[in-house]
Amino acid sequence: xxxxxxxxxxxxxxxxxxxxxxxxxxxxxxxxxxxxxxxxxxxxxxxxxxxxxxxxxxxxxxxxxxxxxxxxxxxxxxxxxxxxxxxxxxxxxxxxxxxxxxxxxxxxxxxxxxxxxxxxxxxxxxxxxxxxxxxxxxxxxxxxxxxxxxxxxxxxxxxxxxxxxxxxxxxxxxxxxxxxxxxxxxxxxxxxxxxxxxxxxxxxxxxxxxxxxxxxxxxxxxxxxxxxxxxxxxxxxxxxxxxxxxxxxxxxxxxxxxxxxxxxxxxxxxxxxxxxxxxxxxxxxxxxxxxxxxxxxxxxxxxxxxxxxxxxxxxxxxxxxxxxxxxxxxxxxxxxxxxxxxxxxxxxxxxxxxxxx
Amino acid sequence: xxxxxxxxxxxxxxxxxxxxxxxxxxxxxxxxxxxxxxxxxxxxxxxxxxxxxxxxxxxxxxxxxxxxxxxxxxxxxxxxxxxxxxxxxxxxxxxxxxxxxxxxxxxxxxxxxxxxxxxxxxxxxxxxxxxxxxxxxxxxxxxxxxxxxxxxxxxxxxxxxxxxxxxxxxxxxxxxxxxxxxxxxxxxxxxxxxxxxxxxxxxxxxxxxxxxxxxxxxxxxxxxxxxxxxxxxxxxxxxxxxxxxxxxxxxxxxxxxxxxxxxxxxxxxxxxxxxxxxxxxxxxxxxxxxxxxxxxxxxxxxxxxxxxxxxxxxxxxxxxxxxxxxx
Amino acid sequence: xxxxxxxxxxxxxxxxxxxxxxxxxxxxxxxxxxxxxxxxxxxxxxxxxxxxxxxxxxxxxxxxxxxxxxxxxxxxxxxxxxxxxxxxxxxxxxxxxxxxxxxxxxxxxxxxxxxxxxxxxxxxxxxxxxxxxxxxxxxxxxxxxxxxxxxxxxxxxxxxxxxxxxxxxxxxxxxxxxxxxxxxxxxxxxxxxxxxxxxxxxxxxxxxxxxxxxxxxxxxxxxxxxxxxxxxxxxxxxxxxxxxxxxxxxxxxxxxxxxxxxxxxxxxxxxxxxxxxxxxxxxxx
Numbered sequence: 030x031x032x033x034x035x036x037x038x039x040x041x042x043x044x045x046x047x048x049x050x051x052x053x054x055x056x057x058x059x060x061x062x063x064x065x066x067x068x069x070x071x072x073x074x075x076x077x078x079x080x081x082x083x084x085x086x087x088x089x090x091x092x093x094x095x096x097x098x099x100x101x102x103x104x105x106x107x108x109x110x111x112x113x114x115x116x117x118x119x120x121x122x123x124x125x126x127x128x129x130x131x132x133x134x135x136x137x138x139x140x141x142x143x144x145x146x147x148x149x150x151x152x153x154x155x156x157x158x159x160x161x162x163x164x165x166x167x168x169x170x171x172x173x174x175x176x177x178x179x180x181x182x183x184x185x186x187x188x189x190x191x192x193x194x195x196x197x198x199x200x201x202x203x204x205x206x207x208x209x210x211x212x213x214x215x216x217x218x219x220x221x222x223x224x225x226x227x228x229x230x231x232x233x234x235x236x237x238x239x240x241x242x243x244x245x246x247x248x249x250x251x252x253x254x255x256x257x258x259x260x261x262x263x264x265x266x267x268x269x270x271x272x273x274x275x276x277x278x279x280x281x282x283x284x285x286x287x288x289x290x291x292x293x294x295x296x297x298x299x300x301x302x303x304x305x306x307x308x309x310x311x312x313x314x315x316x317x318x319x320x321x322x323x324x325x326x327x328x329x330x331x332x333x334x335x336x337x338x339x340x341x342x343x344x345x346x347x348x349x350x351x352x353x354x355x356x357x358x359x360x361x362x363x364x365x366x367x368x369x370x371x372x373x374x375x376x377x378x379x380x381x382x383x384x385x386x
Numbered sequence: 387x388x389x390x391x392x393x394x395x396x397x398x399x400x401x402x403x404x405x406x407x408x409x410x411x412x413x414x415x416x417x418x419x420x421x422x423x424x425x426x427x428x429x430x431x432x433x434x435x436x437x438x439x440x441x442x443x444x445x446x447x448x449x450x451x452x453x454x455x456x457x458x459x460x461x462x463x464x465x466x467x468x469x470x471x472x473x474x475x476x477x478x479x480x481x482x483x484x485x486x487x488x489x490x491x492x493x494x495x496x497x498x499x500x501x502x503x504x505x506x507x508x509x510x511x512x513x514x515x516x517x518x519x520x521x522x523x524x525x526x527x528x529x530x531x532x533x534x535x536x537x538x539x540x541x542x543x544x545x546x547x548x549x550x551x552x553x554x555x556x557x558x559x560x561x562x563x564x565x566x567x568x569x570x571x572x573x574x575x576x577x578x579x580x581x582x583x584x585x586x587x588x589x590x591x592x593x594x595x596x597x598x599x600x601x602x603x604x605x606x607x608x609x610x611x612x613x614x615x616x617x618x619x620x621x622x623x624x625x626x627x628x629x630x631x632x633x634x635x636x637x638x639x640x641x642x643x644x645x646x647x648x649x650x651x652x653x654x655x656x657x658x659x660x661x662x663x664x665x666x667x668x669x670x671x672x673x674x675x676x677x678x679x680x681x682x683x684x685x686x687x688x689x690x691x692x693x694x695x696x697x698x699x700x701x702x703x704x705x706x707x708x709x710x711x712x713x
Numbered sequence: 714x715x716x717x718x719x720x721x722x723x724x725x726x727x728x729x730x731x732x733x734x735x736x737x738x739x740x741x742x743x744x745x746x747x748x749x750x751x752x753x754x755x756x757x758x759x760x761x762x763x764x765x766x767x768x769x770x771x772x773x774x775x776x777x778x779x780x781x782x783x784x785x786x787x788x789x790x791x792x793x794x795x796x797x798x799x800x801x802x803x804x805x806x807x808x809x810x811x812x813x814x815x816x817x818x819x820x821x822x823x824x825x826x827x828x829x830x831x832x833x834x835x836x837x838x839x840x841x842x843x844x845x846x847x848x849x850x851x852x853x854x855x856x857x858x859x860x861x862x863x864x865x866x867x868x869x870x871x872x873x874x875x876x877x878x879x880x881x882x883x884x885x886x887x888x889x890x891x892x893x894x895x896x897x898x899x900x901x902x903x904x905x906x907x908x909x910x911x912x913x914x915x916x917x918x919x920x921x922x923x924x925x926x927x928x929x930x931x932x933x934x935x936x937x938x939x940x941x942x943x944x945x946x947x948x949x950x951x952x953x954x955x956x957x958x959x960x961x962x963x964x965x966x967x968x969x970x971x972x973x974x975x976x977x978x979x980x981x982x983x984x985x986x987x988x989x990x991x992x993x994x995x996x997x998x
Contacts, residue, residue, distance in 0.1 A: 196967030291473030
């Protein structure tokens with residue numbers, strides 16, 4: 030008979046026993062702390078560097094009238110000591126109030142609601158496109174390791190991460206709009222076209238919800254080129270990363286087991302290799318997504334895309350602290366949220382993780 | 387006709403410093419329902435021999451010679467022909483059950499996927515055979531086990547599952563690469579007993595690879611000892627263990643705990659096993675051999691038959707006298 | 714059977730046997746030659762406004778002229794004198810800053826480590842370019858300020874790498890041995906660990922030069938870096954954006970950025986492959 034030690038068998042469920050709820054709570058709490066830490070850093074850095082929001086927003090000439098300067102400072106709380114400014118900002122932030130933008134003179138939350146969906150729309154398309162192409166090319170690259178397809182894909186992906194995105198945008202705009210006339214001009218819709226009724230802020234989704242197919246087509250045509258340009262860098266990153274993770278997993282004993290079972294190579298790759306590789310690829314994609322949001326600054330500039338990047342640019346140039354903080358908060362929150370989602374996914378998908386952590 | 391006849395098998399691997407032969411002119415055979423043990427230190431080419439039978443050599447590795455399986459040459463197989471052989475006719479289990487099962491797939495998937503592919507059976511009947519298999523390898527509560535992941539089992543249980551996986555398509559040959567090395571001694575015995583039982587019940591041929599002669603003594607019919615990619619001695623288990631004729635075999639046996647009995651020549655093996663691509667000329671063992679003569683480094687030794695079933699690759703046969711006295 | 718650990722042999726993994734690395738080195742060498750000998754190589758004065766504006770590429774002006782009649786080829790060549798040194802400076806600054814922070818964190822461990830790593834996490838979560846834009850705008854648009862701004866957001870990758878390398882090395886026997894021999898902690902950090910850390914940090918730095926170039930030229934493109942009339946590639950592309958129907962104005966300076974970044978990335982990527990897999994993995998995340 031087999032000894033007792035050979036009979037260990039534990040049956041655990043995914044969401045219980047392994048401390049799933051405490052894990053989520055702990056992660057949420059650290060995330061909130063992280064976000065406040067970020068506000069503190071952003072605040073300190075923008076205070077440490079000398080800048081003059083008054084001159085930036087009202088022009089040097091405003092100084093001829095001290096009353097205007099004083100009124101401006103009072104309006105935005107700039108007359109108070111820095112730490113009071115921060116405490117005020119933080120206590121408002123808890124209530125979901127991000128203050129008034131110095132450059133647009135509107136509540137930052139209102140601004141973000143308007144600009145963020147525009148960026149989200151191109152960033153979403155970009156990241157899905159990049160995931161698709163990146164996983165495909167990266168896997169091919171790993172399977173054909175060191176052979177010609179791998180070498181070609183390597184050069185291709187390195188070129189992707191080496192292209193200055195503002196130049197790619199400009200070149201794409203010139204070729205596809207000016208030369209070929211395939212792409213529509215800049216902006217989210219044709220000049221003078223009415224945006225669909227605001228529900229999500231994503232024009233394509235809103236148009237579909239409204240049953241307005243021609244607006245959907247127009248909105249989609251407009252966002253395609255900026256989204257693809259934005260995706261170029263992420264394609265490069267995800268291709269290289271997929272190649273590395275697939276190669277790493279190919280070296281595992283369990284892949285040799287799968288091959289020893291005589292499974293077709295396609296099944297081995299899809300079921301035994303890509304599934305575990307997907308976890309780390311999604312992690313990187315999550316991080317890449319939040320950098321796409323920030324990276325849209327340069328693309329939006331070329332395509333006159335009224336998104337977060339353009340807003341961030343105006344806020345930066347105007348030394349508009351609430352505006353800069355608002356954009357940073359959005360991007361940082363998404364970054365943290367992505368990491369959180371990925372961690373949860375890890376625990377759901379990978380039983381090993383679930384039991385070990 | 388033997389189930390497996392290997393003739394002049396040579397395996398070449400690509401290393402960072404160029405090509406190197408991991409297996410050199412190896413010939414052996416294995417009958418139906420026979421258990422052959424292949425033993426040797428790490429780097430002796432045992433595992434590469436096994437992988438070459440399955441067409442699973444590592445990146446840029448290649449095999450030459452002849453391997454007849456059931457009378458059919460398999461070294462010249464295409465990728466597709468190998469796929470139809472692997473898992474179906476020749477199955478393999480690996481050293482570390484902690485890593486050889488996929489951590490993210492359920493036991494059911496891993497037990498049935500090749501069955502469904504090779505035998506084209508539907509999900510339900512594959513499931514039924516999986517349940518039977520788990521029962522064969524003595525996994526308690528097979529129905530619950532099917533839904534579980536490998537992490538939920540101990541090492542010994544996982545190796546049993548790996549064996550069940552290997553048996554799914556009723557292969558004729560099972561290659562077990564160090565199947566018990568990573569396990570506790572008490573668990574080892576259970577696995578070895580299971581393998582023995584499978585041979586008796588199914589007339590399964592088993593090729594078991596290990597560096598531990600103790601594991602082989604109770605299980606195998608015949609043993610082949612390898613050193614630096616070549617055979618040094620082979621014979622029936624009892625002949626070889628009681629009457630080792632090659633200095634290397636003798637050294638291995640002497641190194642076993644409790645092996646140094648009276649009347650046996652004690653030869654300790656000095657030095658380290660050679661690295662791949664760094665094998666000595668002539669008899670590769672001569673730098674470490676206590677009996678080595680000048681001629682040993684000159685030419686590769688030829689087989690010397692001790693009896694019909696026992697041979698060594700050592701022209702000097704230095705242990706002859708002492709053994710004769712001992713007997 | 715585990716394959717024996719293959720030792721890295723100097724000749725087999727040498728960078729000189731990698732075609733990609735050779736191409737990368739060639740590109741970078743050419744750019745440095747162009748930068749150093751710009752006054753002798755460039756056909757015109759990069760600031761001279763004599764001549765016509767928007768001349769299409771021709772024998773006289775291989776890359777045409779821009780809105781202010783300046784020869785684009787000469788400006789692209791002179792541009793290497795701005796972009797390359799500042800990108801390198803940026804990488805050196807952030808590598809030093811990040812290594813010091815990561816070194817302190819990894820070496821002292823405990824509370825120091827957790828505080829510093831939380832801060833590093835925050836910087837990772839931060840949209841780098843937004844912060845860089847804000848700092849650059851506050852300091853005033855100048856290439857020097859753009860370098861400072863990007864350094865503030867670029868150091869965390871080095872900190873994380875150095876910390877993990879030190880944690881790995883700490884577990885190795887030789888550090889324990891040297892502590893047993895009574896060498897002081899600072900000595901251990903600098904003498905015993907340095908060779909194991911400087912290699913990967915160098916590779917990371919090589920990989921980051923390209924990113925530094927992209928960020929710096931991006932800031933200049935937005936008008937937050939180098940200012941006119943200096944011949945900086947990013948701001949030259951921005952003039953191309955303002956006159957996008959004259960394709961040559963933006964195309965060539967953009968290609969200059971692309972090739973220079975590509976050169977550094979070819980080198981960095983090859984170097985990373987030459988590292989052992991575990992370190993390479995730390996570099997990838």
